[in-house]
Amino acid sequence: xxxxxxxxxxxxxxxxxxxxxxxxxxxxxxxxxxxxxxxxxxxxxxxxxxxxxxxxxxxxxxxxxxxxxxxxxxxxxxxxxxxxxxxxxxxxxxxxxxxxxxxxxxxxxxxxxxxxxxxxxxxxxxxxxxxxxxxxxxxxxxxxxxxxxxxxxxxxxxxxxxxxxxxxxxxxxxxxxxxxxxxxxxxxxxxxxxxxxxxxxxxxxxxxxxxxxxxxxxxxxxxxxxxxxxxxxxxxxxxxxxxxxxxxxxxxxxxxxxxxxxxxxxxxxxxxxxxxxxxxxxxxxxxxxxxxxxxxxxxxxxxxxxxxxxxxxxxxxxxxxxxxxxxxxxxxxxxxxxxxxxxxxxxxxxxxxxxxxxxxxxxxxxxxxxxxxxxxxxxxxxxxxxxx
Numbered sequence: 001x002x003x004x005x006x007x008x009x010x011x012x013x014x015x016x017x018x019x020x021x022x023x024x025x026x027x028x029x030x031x032x033x034x035x036x037x038x039x040x041x042x043x044x045x046x047x048x049x050x051x052x053x054x055x056x057x058x059x060x061x062x063x064x065x066x067x068x069x070x071x072x073x074x075x076x077x078x079x080x081x082x083x084x085x086x087x088x089x090x091x092x093x094x095x096x097x098x099x100x101x102x103x104x105x106x107x108x109x110x111x112x113x114x115x116x117x118x119x120x121x122x123x124x125x126x127x128x129x130x131x132x133x134x135x136x137x138x139x140x141x142x143x144x145x146x147x148x149x150x151x152x153x154x155x156x157x158x159x160x161x162x163x164x165x166x167x168x169x170x171x172x173x174x175x176x177x178x179x180x181x182x183x184x185x186x187x188x189x190x191x192x193x194x195x196x197x198x199x200x201x202x203x204x205x206x207x208x209x210x211x212x213x214x215x216x217x218x219x220x221x222x223x224x225x226x227x228x229x230x231x232x233x234x235x236x237x238x239x240x241x242x243x244x245x246x247x248x249x250x251x252x253x254x255x256x257x258x259x260x261x262x263x264x265x266x267x268x269x270x271x272x273x274x275x276x277x278x279x280x281x282x283x284x285x286x287x288x289x290x291x292x293x294x295x296x297x298x299x300x301x302x303x304x305x306x307x308x309x310x311x312x313x314x315x316x317x318x319x320x321x322x323x324x325x326x327x328x329x330x331x332x333x334x335x336x337x338x339x340x341x342x343x344x345x346x347x348x349x350x351x352x353x354x355x356x357x358x359x360x361x362x363x364x365x366x367x368x369x370x371x372x373x374x375x376x377x378x379x380x381x382x383x384x385x386x387x388x
Contacts, residue, residue, distance in 0.1 A: 008319075013342075016341070042293055068387060070355060236278035
């Protein structure tokens with residue numbers, strides 16, 4: 001059934017990178033380090049994550065820890081959410097998906113979306129989601145035109161006020177956009193519905209976001225787990241990232257606070273397999289907006305809750321905290337940053353936790369999880385036997 005652990009909790013602290021990627025310059029990044037620079041900009045303290053080894057990684061220290069710890073290296077061609085999560089689960093991305101950051105979407109694509117949706121499009125630029133609804137929200141409410149925008153990721157996002165474009169219609173428009181962008185020259189990784197509410201000057205995005213992704217290009221470690229009758233529980237946007245492939249149960253979350261609560265709820269459930277969670281506020285609320293104070297606040301929230309999470313783990317549970325890329329809130333621009341990621345590994349019965357050699361690829365995480373359930377990964381090397 002399983003070698004060591006009945007339940008594995010893999011929690012992605014979205015964009016919480018620890019710098020030192022050898023190929024950072026290839027991605028336009030120089031001396032980026034999300035955790036280090038956030039701490040230095042704010043003076044914030046993370047005592048519980050430090051006990052797990054996080055600051056040993058950041059400052060190359062060797063202080064005693066209660067967890068094994070190491071760094072993960074991304075070998076895929078990309079520094080986005082989809083690329084990082086796919087590599088974790090055994091897929092290397094060699095050819096990144098299309099982005100339209102500099103130019104906006106082609107006129108032909110926009111014309112087709114307008115024709116098929118019956119609504120005009122405004123925006124069509126790269127922008128922060130909160131910024132663009134403040135800028136174009138009044139025009140949207142006056143005209144009924146949908147707000148289309150993108151980012152440094154391979155995404156097409158559609159924002160609309162819930163009282164102007166009902167959710168059902170917005171989701172239908174996003175499905176239309178998904179069909180249109182299956183064309184090779186327009187193929188983006190995700191279409192994202194971004195509903196909001198409120199009055200001009202006081203708009204607020206709601207938790208009714210919905211992602212329309214592509215199926216992974218091939219079988220992932222999640223598919224292998226599911227096909228072998230193990231539970232694969234998704235919390236947050238994991239099911240959206242994998243387009244529900246390989247998922248046996250999915251629960252959405254509103255924000256990091258809700259995500260942490262859902263992790264604690266899942267700790268009370270009896271299952272055998274993987275709980276895969278994503279805490280997204282670091283990235284979406286603070287990293288892209290270059291807000292180190294907010295980023296630190298989000299890190300402290302995890303730090304404040306991690307001991308409670310660990311206390312609920314069973315003797316045969318494994319907890320892994322990691323990230324999918326960086327997003328240094330002190331760096332220039334608004335894009336993700338190419339970084340190595342922390343991999344903090346905890347079980348109540350570890351005898352002498354220590355630093356492990358850097359992982360050669362994010363896929364080592366998925367390979368370890370499969371190895372625990374007596375399954376073989378197509379990519380990555382298991383570190384299961386080093387956990388004692």
